[in-house]
Amino acid sequence: MITLVLRRLGSVLLVMLVVSGMSFLIFNYLGDPVNNILGVNASLNEREELRRTLGLDQPSYVQFWHFLQRAVVGDFGISYRNRLPVLELILSRLPATVELVMCATVLALGVGIPMGVYCALRPKGAFSRLLQMISLVGISIPQFLIGMLLILIFSVELRWLSAFGRGEVVQIGWWSTGLLTDSGRKALIMPVITLAVFQISMIMRLVQGEMQEVMRADFIKFARARGLTDRSVHLRHALRNSLLPVVTVVGMQIGSLIAFAIVCEAVFQWPGVGLLILQAIEYADFPVMAAYLAMVGFGFAMINLTVDMIYLFIDPRMRRG
């Protein structure tokens, strides 16, 4: 078990190295940092001077090593656009995105799993068919369309919810949360739903499929032969055994939620990392892009690690070796 954890950590390190390599390439070779900083009119001497102070005159591997050293302590340089440290910029935007993604995940699990269980137990019922139809729509409809429909109904027509921003936020240390104020919570509703619709549908269909499969297993028949209640057979035995693949997919989905969040943040003008990176791309703000890439890579690796740990927790068969 320890070796398994160590192996996983090793692969996380490897992934991080590759990702930082890519982000280093973006940082150093896309655009000319010297031009970006000094402008095109600077003299040759000034340029050479800056090159030396930035270390750009050294071989690439030395530069990469320095880049890594700085990245490890969170130093990704200064944003070209607003002259602020990149780390500070990203950290100020991170809470908005994390809250959005976390709320969407909780909603997707909280709604998707019960719906999947229901459909697995009554696959031929009228309500199950309705849910299956809705989930098919939920999977096929593009996200920005959901967002715009929500805005049209709840902001434009009904005027219940504001269509942009986070509402009031409360500062807790460096973290800013919208969960503690009414307007903050209301502002979360539409973006979270927009982001979660696809996940709900996915998780529901996944749970239903897995659980129907597991319900045919011998140990379910034997659980019934032991006289266990339906509740116990369905939830303690069938559902638990259906959740392993769900854990994997949900892990990957949280990763892709971070990516999907870009669209969602654009639609709702949500001041998160997604919006930041859109602006960074527009302004060719390479340090921000490099840092974002490293951060997303790190996020993915951490999620994968967590998924593996959950696997170990749920499935005793994995604990060998």
Next chain:
Amino acid sequence: MTAALALDVRDLSIVFDTRRGSMTAVQEVSFTLARGEVLGLVGESGAGKSLTGNALIGLLQAPGRIAGGEVHLDGQRIDALPPEAQRRLRGKRIGAIFQDPLTSLDPLMTVGAQLVETIRTHLPLSAPAARARAMDLLAEVGIADPAGRYGQYPHQFSGGMRQRIVIALAIAAEPDVIVADEPTTALDVSVQAQILSLLRRLARDHGTAIVLVTHDMGVIAEIADRVAVMYAGRIVEIGPVTEVLHAARHPYTAGLMGLIPSLSRRADRLPQIAGSMPRPGQWPVGCSFHPRCPSAGPRCAADVPRPLSADDGMVACHLFSGGTLSPPAP
């Protein structure tokens, strides 16, 4: 008479409802079991043995359903009870063991937890008392070091050990009847004998009646008190094991006995009698066995032979009810 009977099955019929109408798969099966008795239910694959066993424990899966007959457990009719009442009987008064011990246990739960869960479903025990009982059960079915094994998962046990745990689960609430469907078929030959003697001991020590479903006459010879032979959805002969083994009356039984694998050369499945058993929906008119029967006469192709009870046995064959030659007088 009924007081001593653990199980009394009368004229049990099972049909499948299909789009093209209903198809009978088990027809008018009757047998009884006394306390502590082991009845072997034997026949070729597809005869309807598992369907019968599933019907007894109330776990017949749709589209199959009981279309007629009655099942009595200790004198109480159980097949017509509402589902919840049947659920409460299952595991408590009638238990089951299935073929494959590798897939019968929940892989994500320790064997101890599965035992405790079963015990507490049926018996009003506190958690520590249930745990103590679970250890006793593990010891009873021959698991060494029950305390150490209690917290282990199914994958940490061998196939034979897992079947022992399945048996411990089946007897957790001391049922009067256990339906064991091919309990040794998936096991190594060396382990088979151990499991059979364990079942034998349970029947003797606890008075548990066992219906042992198998297609292996060797298993029957080793464990059964009486044998019921099934062919194409019907029971064609019932009798004490020695009589059926050595003085079979029904030609089908006689054919099966000719095929008993010797102890040194045990085959996995029965070698075929010439021809093959018809599937449900394709049963011939008259006696279902007549196309393969060496003694068949004109009457066999016309009439279904009525079961003829004699002593503690039964045979359904025209040879014993007036001959195979003449079709019956109108």
